[in-house]
Amino acid sequence: MGESLKFRFYLKNFGCTLNQGEGENIRQILLQSRGEEVEDKYKADVIIINSCAVKSPTEDKVVQYIYDCSMTDADIIVTGCLPKINPDRIKGACPDAILSPPNLGKSILKYVPLQLTDGEAYQMARMPEQPVFLPNQPLTAVVPTSQGCLGSCTYCAVKYARGWLTSYPIKMIENYVKKAIDMGAKELYVTAQDTAVYGKDNCASLPELIEKLLEIDGDFQIRIGMMNPTYTGEIIKQLLEIMEKDQRVYRFLHLPVQSGSDRILSLMKREYDIEYFNQLIKKIRNKIPNITLSTDVIIGFPGETNFDFEQTLNCIQKNRFDIVNVSKYGDRPFAASNNFPNKIPTDIKKKRSRFITEKIHEMQIDNNKKWEGWEGQVIVLKETNRGSKFGRNIYYKPVILSEGNLGERVEARITDTSRTSLCGEIVKKIQQAAE
Secondary structure: OOOOOOEEEEEEEOOOHHHHHHHHHHHHHHHHOOEEEOOOHHHOOEEEEEEOOOOHHHHHHHHHHHHHHOOOOOEEEEEEOHHHHOHHHHHHHOOOOEEOOOOOHHHHHHHOOHHHHOOOOOOOOOOOOOOEEOOOOOOEEEEEOEEOEOOOOOOOOHHHHHOEOEEOOHHHHHHHHHHHHHOOOOEEEEEOOOHHHOOOOOOOOHHHHHHHHHOOOOOOEEEEOOOOHHHHHHHHHHHHHHHHHOOOEOOEEEOOOEOOOHHHHHHHOOOOOHHHHHHHHHHHHHHOOOOEEEEEEEEOOOOOOHHHHHHHHHHHHHHOOOEEEEEEOOOOOOOHHHHOOOOOOHHHHHHHHHHHHHHHHHHHHHHHHOOOOOEEEEEEEEEOOOOOEEEEEOOOOEEEEOOOOOOOEEEEEEEEEOOOOEEEEEEEEEEOOOO
């Protein structure tokens, strides 16, 4: 295998935590393969665009970026979900773009032009060889657990790009986490398209994986990523017990409801009804009352009536979610809902989205007020643009502090709150940051 020639690359990441992690893996591989990263795309020999196609506005943003890059002299590689979902739009924006599947790993070197890498090529990587950390979050490592999912949601195009569930072996994930901790990781984002189904294809389970990771020595926090409510019910008892007994697992869950209407949920093929979902949330709240809960909703799904929309709002207000990600429905390539009748006009979708967002903001302000005066542990994770320190408590609540060293744990008291964060002061330091 010949020695690689030095080349300049520019990398742009879009999309979810898993996609961000895969992009950072590509960055490290290129750097280790004599690639030199540049901050100006006009100075690059090759531009890698790690794309996302989960929603139409995101796709539009990515395609515009691809078009902008086509004005440079660089070779352009587009990876991520968009090449499989809508290759024609990519080629329309940049006819010479090189298209590749997601989760490339070392196979990125098959796509970098041969004159830059002297023909070096690898097989597809399942997990990054070296742990990857999120940009601007020096202590947060992304821990992928699988590719694909078991759902068939009618609005989703990502399934076409990522395919059916393929879980990574527990030992492989365990070794990856050990490396991340050795490299200084204090936060581990356990992530996938659906973390709840982890292991259904290899006789394992998410609780089993989390318990195995907690056997690793080290001072770190685990955040469990998005889980489909359908499968969460099967493992929620075990997960809550793990959270109760080990404070290294954030008391946080992300459970996308998507709609509060049983009729719309059926059209979406979400495989649960709203009574099941509400009972799941009730069970969680009864076990851990202050747990931080996140959800997603899609506004304006084909056929959504005012009554359906009101049911979604009722579900959000009933369950008092701390985080709600609101998306306006848009057709996606290969999604079954493209062919559904009774599409909702854009102006109605915008009106509903604005209304529900206002209600969510009011609820978030009220939710955070209950934290005033709270006292407990906070782990300091990064510096803000304003020079303050950003940390999180065991409930994954963001806490802004005026001081603190990265990686250390402090005892903090919450003195003020806003819609998006808590403000605190340090009462005492618990553990010095590792040097």
